Amino acid sequence: MHVSGWATAGLVLAALAAGMVDAVAGGSGVIAVPALLAAGLPPHLALGTNKAQGVFGTCASTVRYARAGLLDAARARITFPLGLAGSLAGAALVLLVPGATLRPVVLVLLVVVALALAARPSAGTMMRAVGSAPAVREPIGARAPRAAAGAVALVLGAYDGFFGPGAGTFLILAFAFLFHLPLQRASADAKPVNFASNLAALALFSARGAVLWKIALPMAAAQFAGGWIGAHLAVRGGDRLVRIVVLVVVLALVAKLAADLRS
Numbered sequence: 001m002h003v004s005g006w007a008t009a010g011l012v013l014a015a016l017a018a019g020m021v022d023a024v025a026g027g028s029g030v031i032a033v034p035a036l037l038a039a040g041l042p043p044h045l046a047l048g049t050n051k052a053q054g055v056f057g058t059c060a061s062t063v064r065y066a067r068a069g070l071l072d073a074a075r076a077r078i079t080f081p082l083g084l085a086g087s088l089a090g091a092a093l094v095l096l097v098p099g100a101t102l103r104p105v106v107l108v109l110l111v112v113v114a115l116a117l118a119a120r121p122s123a124g125t126m127m128r129a130v131g132s133a134p135a136v137r138e139p140i141g142a143r144a145p146r147a148a149a150g151a152v153a154l155v156l157g158a159y160d161g162f163f164g165p166g167a168g169t170f171l172i173l174a175f176a177f178l179f180h181l182p183l184q185r186a187s188a189d190a191k192p193v194n195f196a197s198n199l200a201a202l203a204l205f206s207a208r209g210a211v212l213w214k215i216a217l218p219m220a221a222a223q224f225a226g227g228w229i230g231a232h233l234a235v236r237g238g239d240r241l242v243r244i245v246v247l248v249v250v251l252a253l254v255a256k257l258a259a260d261l262r263s
Contacts, residue, residue, distance in 0.1 A: 003215055007039045015053055015219035019226020023061035024187060024234045024242055026168020027249035028054055030256060041212060048205030049212045053219035055202050058195040060227030065188035068235040076192040078146050079153035083196035086157025091204050093162045111254060153193045160197040166253045168194050169246060183242040187234055
């Protein structure tokens with residue numbers, strides 16, 4: 001399939017933006033998939049190519065968060081393989097249940113989490129609420145039962161393999177609300193699961209010949225750069241930046257799914 005040089009350049013810019021947004025709040029597909037469809041790719045090629053380039057963005061953001069000390073390595077050793085297994089299982093379910101049946105459910109869930117996120121106290125507010133005395137820093141791995149984190153990875157990995165929209169954002173919100181993590185750390189802990197589910201989906205799409213590699217590779221380079229930059233911004237910007245970007249992404253997902261329901 002032929003894609004013009006100008007279209008390829010536009011896709012590279014879209015991948016850079018998608019990588020930056022995804023590293024902070026998830027939701028890269030809201031940018032990358034419409035861009036691929038607008039360039040003329042059929043839906044199956046657009047989805048496969050999106051996963052191929054998305055793997056590099058989630059890899060870069062995972063590494064950047066780990067280098068900043070925000071990633072819980074012990075938790076990731078559990079969530080990564082379970083996210084991989086969940087994504088493979090979810091992809092197998094696509095043959096049994098049409099993804100369109102999930103759109104109304106996901107739409108309602110996104111509205112609920114947007115309201116909950118807007119009402120959630122910031123990390124600074126919660127710290128002030130417990131007093132001004134310096135607290136002993138709790139090991140990250142002790143903040144939540146690893147079995148619960150594994151269950152989140154398995155379930156949302158399966159959702160990503162089965163349907164996908166908002167999976168990265170749901171992961172961040174799940175870690176934040178269930179395990180009482182600041183959004184910055186929740187975003188870091190979500191990235192290994194994102195990486196695993198993208199890797200599983202890439203393996204399936206690639207095996208079916210549904211990846212346009214001549215487009216995926218330049219987009220992958222841009223996604224890698226965007227993922228690194230986005231994670232760096234989240235590390236520097238802290239909880240407030242992540243909250244703002246997550247809310248924007250959630251609203252964009254709500255708008256997209258609502259438009260899909262009307263079409």
